[in-house]
Amino acid sequence: xxxxxxxxxxxxxxxxxxxxxxxxxxxxxxxxxxxxxxxxxxxxxxxxxxxxxxxxxxxxxxxxxxxxxxxxxxxxxxxxxxxxxxxxxxxxxxxxxxxxxxxxxxxxxxxxxxxxxxxxxxxxxxxxxxxxxxxxxxxxxxxxxxxxxxxxxxxxxxxxxxxxxxxxxxxxxxxxxxxxxxxxxxxxxxxxxxxxxxxxxxxxxxxxxxxxxxxxxxxxxxxxxxxxxxxxxxxxxxxxxxxxxxxxxxxxxxxxxxxxxxxxxxxxxxxxxxxxxxxxxxxxxxxxxxxxxxxxxxxxxxxxxxxxxxxxxxxxxxxxxxxxxxxxxxxxxxxxxxxxxxxxxxxxxxxxxxxxxxxxxxxxxxxxxxxxxxxxxxxxxxxxxxxxxxxxxxxxxxxxxxxxxxxxxxxxxxxxxxxxxxxxxxxxxxxxxxxxxx
Amino acid sequence: xxxxxxxxxxxxxxxxxxxxxxxxxxxxxxxxxxxxxxxxxxxxxxxxxxxxxxxxxxxxxxxxxxxxxxxxxxxxxxxxxxxxxxxxxxxxxxxxxxxxxxxxxxxxxxxxxxxxxxxxxxxxxxxxxxxxx
Numbered sequence: 001x002x003x004x005x006x007x008x009x010x011x012x013x014x015x016x017x018x019x020x021x022x023x024x025x026x027x028x029x030x031x032x033x034x035x036x037x038x039x040x041x042x043x044x045x046x047x048x049x050x051x052x053x054x055x056x057x058x059x060x061x062x063x064x065x066x067x068x069x070x071x072x073x074x075x076x077x078x079x080x081x082x083x084x085x086x087x088x089x090x091x092x093x094x095x096x097x098x099x100x101x102x103x104x105x106x107x108x109x110x111x112x113x114x115x116x117x118x119x120x121x122x123x124x125x126x127x128x129x130x131x132x133x134x135x136x137x138x139x140x141x142x143x144x145x146x147x148x149x150x151x152x153x154x155x156x157x158x159x160x161x162x163x164x165x166x167x168x169x170x171x172x173x174x175x176x177x178x179x180x181x182x183x184x185x186x187x188x189x190x191x192x193x194x195x196x197x198x199x200x201x202x203x204x205x206x207x208x209x210x211x212x213x214x215x216x217x218x219x220x221x222x223x224x225x226x227x228x229x230x231x232x233x234x235x236x237x238x239x240x241x242x243x244x245x246x247x248x249x250x251x252x253x254x255x256x257x258x259x260x261x262x263x264x265x266x267x268x269x270x271x272x273x274x275x276x277x278x279x280x281x282x283x284x285x286x287x288x289x290x291x292x293x294x295x296x297x298x299x300x301x302x303x304x305x306x307x308x309x310x311x312x313x314x315x316x317x318x319x320x321x322x323x324x325x326x327x328x329x330x331x332x333x334x335x336x337x338x339x340x341x342x343x344x345x346x347x348x349x350x351x352x353x354x355x356x357x358x359x360x361x362x363x364x365x366x367x368x369x370x371x372x373x374x375x376x377x378x379x380x381x382x383x384x385x386x387x388x389x390x391x392x393x394x395x396x397x398x399x400x401x402x403x404x405x406x407x408x409x410x411x412x413x414x415x416x417x418x419x420x421x422x423x424x425x426x427x428x429x430x431x432x433x434x435x436x437x438x
Numbered sequence: 439x440x441x442x443x444x445x446x447x448x449x450x451x452x453x454x455x456x457x458x459x460x461x462x463x464x465x466x467x468x469x470x471x472x473x474x475x476x477x478x479x480x481x482x483x484x485x486x487x488x489x490x491x492x493x494x495x496x497x498x499x500x501x502x503x504x505x506x507x508x509x510x511x512x513x514x515x516x517x518x519x520x521x522x523x524x525x526x527x528x529x530x531x532x533x534x535x536x537x538x539x540x541x542x543x544x545x546x547x548x549x550x551x552x553x554x555x556x557x558x559x560x561x562x563x564x565x566x567x568x569x570x571x
Contacts, residue, residue, distance in 0.1 A: 012459070040455035047459050064564070124537045156510075160450040191447070192518065194510045208445055208516060209543040258449055262541040266534065293450075313537055329537025351462060351523050351559060354531035354539045355499055355566050358523075362567035373463045375523055375563040 001026050009407040010041040011095070011390025014292030014400035015140075015164045017041065022410045031391075031411055038162035045391055045410070047372070054373060054385040055414050066383065071418055071426075074367075074384045078343065079430035081365045082111045085341035087317045091330050092347030092369075094118040094294035097395020097407065100420035101296075101303045104345065107428050110435065112317040114339065116330045117300035118293070118347050119312040125261045126290045127301065127311045128325060129270030136277055138253070138287040139401045140167075145174035147287075149249030151187045153273060154211060154259015155291045158195035164291075169255065170199070176250070185245055189214065190259060202242060207233040209263045215272040218243050222279050247283040257291040292400040294347075295390070299398035334360040342366040342380075345420060346389075350375030369423060386420050387413035395421075441549045442484045444476070444517040446496070447542040448525035458522075462559050471522035472556040474503045474548065477514040481505060486550050493551035494519070494528055496544050501527035501562070502554045517546065523559045527566065 008020035022045065023033040031049055034042045057074035058066035082088050090113045093101050108115045119127060143150075150169050157164040165171055170181055177183040188200035191208040206214050210232035217231040221243035227236045246252055254277055260269040273288060280286035292298050301311035308314045310323035313330070326332055330349070333339050334357040342361050350358050351374060361379060368380035377383040387393045392413035398404050413419070418426075457470035474494060481488055484505075492505045494517075501524050508518065519525035521541070530540035557565065565571035 012455070039452060040459055043456045043459040047461060050461065052461075120537045121539065121541070128536060156449070159452040159455070162452060191516060192508070192510045192513045197510075205513075208447060259542065262538060263543050264534075264540060266536045266538055325537035326533060326535030329533065331531060331539050332533055332537060335531060348462070350563050351458075351526070352521060353526060354529050355523070355527045355563075356531045357539075358526070358563060359567050372461065373560075375462060375559050378463075378560045379563060379567050 002032055005408070005410050007408070008410055009390055009397065009405055010037055011295045011388070011397070011407060012041045012044050013161045013295060014298060015161045015167065016295050016397060016399040016405055017163050017167060018405055024411055029412055040162065048388045048391045048411075053371070053414065054383070055417055057382060057384045060381045071423070074382060075423070075426045075430050077382050078367045078384070078427045079434060081341050081367060082107065082113065082343065082427070083431060083434045085111065085365070087339050088113045088341040088343060089116065089330060089333060089339040090114065090343045090345070091116050091349060092118065092345040093300040094297035095346035095389065096296065096420045097389050097397060098296065098299045098303050099395050100345070100389070100424055101300055102307070103421055103424040103428060105303065105307050107424065107431060109316050110431055112319065113343070114317060114328055114333065115304060115314045117304070117312050118297050119301060120329050120331065121352060122258065122293050122297065123261055123290045124312055124325060124329065125267040126270050128267040129274060132267070133271050133274050135274055136281065136287055137289050137401065139403055140399065143253050144168045144172050144177070146176050146251040147253045148177060148184050149187070149246055149252035150184055151189070151246070151252065151254040152196050152200070153189045153254055153256040154263070155255055155257025156190065156194040156196045157255070157291065160257065160293065161291060169253070185249065187242060187245065202245065204234050204238065204242065209265070211260050211263060211269045212265045212272055214239070215269065215276050218246070219276050219279050222247065222283070246280055246286070249284055252280060252284060252286040254286070254288040255291050256288070289401060296397040298400055298402055299396065299404070302398050302402065331357050340364060344376055344380070345369040348374040348376045350377075350379055369420065384423060385417060386423055387417050389420065393419040440483075440485050441547050442480060444480065444546055444548055445515060446494070446517050446519060446528065446544040446546045448519050448521050448529060449542070451520045454520040454522065465558070467522070468556060468558050471520045471559070472503050472524045473506045473519065475508045475518040476505055476548070477508050477511050477516070479512075479514045480517070481507065484548060484550065491551050491554055491556060492548050493554065494546050494548050496528040496530070496546045498530055499527045502551050502556055504556055505548070517548065523563050527562070
């Protein structure tokens with residue numbers, strides 16, 4: 001007889017859906033079916049069951065092939081690599097639990113490493129902007145219950161956060177939004193006619209990279225000041241109409257994504273978006289929220305924040321925490337050749353960093369801790385497979401609105417496979433021995 | 439051979455997400471991400487059918503991907519490669535002191551490369567790291 005596990009957290013995107021139902025075989029070892037998840041979330045649960053999954057650490061051989069080694073050898077290699085390195089980079093942390101992040105930070109402090117998370121290639125510029133101008137934000141629950149003006153700026157939740165709109169932002173019926181979609185006006189700003197744009201009431205097909213101009217134009221329109229005929233490819237009338245729609249709502253929210261954080265102007269785009277939110281608060285209630293990608297990248301920022309004071313790119317190599325994006329951020333460090341070892345956990349820079357940075361990782365002593373085979377694992381000197389957080393082990397995670405949610409364990413990991421926390425704890429203990437208790 | 443100058447953006451698609459979670463070493467990942475979404479008018483300008491392999495070159499690198507018709511268009515002049523090693527072979531790695539490479543708004547040149555294969559993610563990254571591709 002199969003049994004059903006309810007209220008399961010989905011460990012894929014920052015929406016952190018908490019209503020999944022997973023059907024598990026009677027012995028608690030096999031996932032048979034998944035309800036309520038999006039296509040990506042369902043695939044994540046099913047892939048944990050893949051027969052070809054790597055179950056023991058693998059060490060790269062001189063000819064480029066991989067040889068299976070024991071967890072003891074993997075712990076030894078990792079501890080020695082970090083111990084011998086002058087300035088190791090410890091990157092990732094977004095696809096794991098806050099508990100694992102905390103052990104990782106303890107190690108980083110000990111060896112004088114740089115800790116960076118995936119925000120560095122996703123919402124790092126947002127964090128810089130928040131430090132510059134602050135952020136008026138809210139929770140997703142408030143949006144579901146109150147928001148009647150929804151703006152998606154440079155983000156495409158239909159693809160990247162598939163259940164965001166049905167759970168929180170567009171379709172659900174909330175306390176003050178009892179007609180669901182009918183209560184809301186949706187504005188999408190994107191250079192493509194994305195699937196999100198197709199369901200919007202207003203789509204602004206902005207010229208790529210001209211978000212700063214358009215944000216400024218909305219702020220000008222709110223002040224009733226004159227505008228040029230077109231801004232960023234959008235006619236003046238449409239901008240004024242958009243500003244009126246925003247003003248006339250009772251509660252508005254701007255969701256923004258990689259379209260603004262990764263295009264030129266970067267953090268200045270977000271500065272301006274936050275200032276637009278501030279301006280809109282002169283007329284009505286408005287909030288702004290980053291569409292965080294990994295399910296626990298927000299958690300990594302939180303844990304780094306309360307332990308060291310900075311949310312990403314934290315340099316501990318001098319014995320105290322420093323933070324200077326552009327200097328202490330992964331891609332800059334790698335490209336300039338300033339690190340001498342790379343430890344990756346819960347991320348895949350091999351696939352998601354520019355190739356010039358990936359080449360540097362391949363040249364250095366490197367460890368990749370990841371349940372999957374990834375481009376990173378296939379260029380690292382050591383690949384350590386671990387249990388899937390949120391599937392085979394629980395742990396604390398933070399949703400995109402900074403709400404902590406406890407992920408649940410659904411099935412047992414394959415026999416003998418360690419969790420992130422177990423592996424890191426063993427590396428930490430071995431480092432203590434190597435350092436002679438100092 | 440004709441060459442076409444376009445503006446490249448990269449990002450998530452749901453197919454990329456599903457294929458990524460299904461295993462980056464698999465064929466499905468190459469099919470989902472080893473592509474370039476182009477506007478039909480740009481395909482016409484280049485004189486190729488959809489489904490043709492093309493070489494994408496920028497100041498920072500070069501990669502072979504399959505040209506497909508834009509699913510979220512029209513967006514003439516704009517090209518889209520889903521995030522992954524193929525896109526990252528050509529993106530602008532400069533962070534301008536923000537830590538963030540410029541993944542969107544990369545000037546590229548596209549030319550037909552009918553006889554060149556689209557490499558798998560692992561092959562592509564390993565070859566690039568060895569300096570073979």
